[in-house]
Amino acid sequence: MNTVSPVASSAATAASSASQSAKWTVSQVEALYQMPLMDLLYRAQQVHRENFDPNEVQRSALLSIKTGGCPEDCSYCSQSARYKTDTEREALMQVEDVVAAAKEAKAKGATRFCMGAAWRGPKEKELEVVTQMIREVKALGMETCVTLGMLKEGQAQRLKDAGLDYYNHNLDTDAEFYDKVITSHKHSDRIDTIAQVREVGLKVCSGGILGLGESRRNRAAMIAQLANLNPPPESVPINNLVAMPGTPLATSEKVDSFEFVRTIAAARITMPKSFVRLSAGREAMSQEMQAMCFFAGANSIFYCDKLLTASNLDINSDQLLFEKLGLRAI
Numbered sequence: 001m002n003t004v005s006p007v008a009s010s011a012a013t014a015a016s017s018a019s020q021s022a023k024w025t026v027s028q029v030e031a032l033y034q035m036p037l038m039d040l041l042y043r044a045q046q047v048h049r050e051n052f053d054p055n056e057v058q059r060s061a062l063l064s065i066k067t068g069g070c071p072e073d074c075s076y077c078s079q080s081a082r083y084k085t086d087t088e089r090e091a092l093m094q095v096e097d098v099v100a101a102a103k104e105a106k107a108k109g110a111t112r113f114c115m116g117a118a119w120r121g122p123k124e125k126e127l128e129v130v131t132q133m134i135r136e137v138k139a140l141g142m143e144t145c146v147t148l149g150m151l152k153e154g155q156a157q158r159l160k161d162a163g164l165d166y167y168n169h170n171l172d173t174d175a176e177f178y179d180k181v182i183t184s185h186k187h188s189d190r191i192d193t194i195a196q197v198r199e200v201g202l203k204v205c206s207g208g209i210l211g212l213g214e215s216r217r218n219r220a221a222m223i224a225q226l227a228n229l230n231p232p233p234e235s236v237p238i239n240n241l242v243a244m245p246g247t248p249l250a251t252s253e254k255v256d257s258f259e260f261v262r263t264i265a266a267a268r269i270t271m272p273k274s275f276v277r278l279s280a281g282r283e284a285m286s287q288e289m290q291a292m293c294f295f296a297g298a299n300s301i302f303y304c305d306k307l308l309t310a311s312n313l314d315i316n317s318d319q320l321l322f323e324k325l326g327l328r329a330i
């Protein structure tokens, strides 16, 4: 039984107790990756069927409510002010424009609306505006998620009071590989924010990115670190790097398709009750690869033609794929 608590008083305590009494060891997750693919997919599908309808996939829309100019140095991100990218800095959007975008996404069939801001963390005044956005999007009957960076004492509670369902804060990569990708904040800072989110009773959305130059061992470690949060995140986005021109990872080597599918399966097996989200990077995936990801246990996609700054598959091609696979959108 896992006794790790993400609400431990400090990140250091959480991280060290996680390694002492982990439910999933890195080697156990690595052993999943090493299984013959058919055996791994079969096991993942069995776990998936025990917990979800295998023919249902949630469609979630994304909106960048505050784009660019971020002080952080995440090597994959077009929104970091440190790199010369095609993304221009913009001000925080007006509440009515966000609500209009949410209505449009709802009309297209999205049931979940995720709002992202390129901040290290929100300032008080900014948080006030975001709480208004959450109230109004929630009133449309959509599931709400925001990703605003690191939170300070009391901020998670204000989001909860506004009716927020999920807070997204990805671990992104293995703790041991983290400083190869990001140096402006630490992996333990991420754990701290997740702990604050948990403490106020918000659902946690936390996952990672593949294609940062990490090894399979790093991938397995990231999955173990997510699965060993107690409880595991209710939502686990698995992103495939969208190589953004101008970022240090613009020419990063692509992840092998089967390795990506194996990661989805490992997330499904280790976090049976969580939504596993086939997130960024679907534009570069074939329909067959996406189908394999659904079989491996992914049950949510980002829907509509834009992610935050990068483009996404258009809704017509997604509708066609759902029809071909007999998937029902939820």
Ligand code: SAM
Pocket: 076, 077, 078, 116, 117, 118, 119, 120, 147, 148, 149, 150, 168, 169, 170, 172, 208, 209, 239, 240, 241, 242, 243, 244, 280, 281, 308
């Ligand atoms: N600034 C906040 C933060 O970092 O938590 C929220 C926004 S940030 C863009 C949200 C997530 O988007 C990151 O944690 C990362 O997983 C994902 N992301 C950013 N750029 C990406 C890229 N080029 N390809 C794939 N995923 C990316």
Ligand code: DTB
Pocket: 062, 078, 114, 116, 147, 168, 170, 207, 208, 237, 238, 239, 242, 279, 280, 307, 308, 309, 310, 311
């Ligand atoms: C997540 O894990 N992926 C989304 C969402 N959570 C916020 C963001 C993907 C961003 C892809 C690159 C871009 O659009 O800039």
Ligand code: SF4
Pocket: 070, 071, 072, 073, 074, 077, 078, 079, 080, 117, 118, 119, 120, 149
């Ligand atoms: Fe900023 Fe988030 Fe991009 Fe990092 S991932 S540079 S914190 S917007």
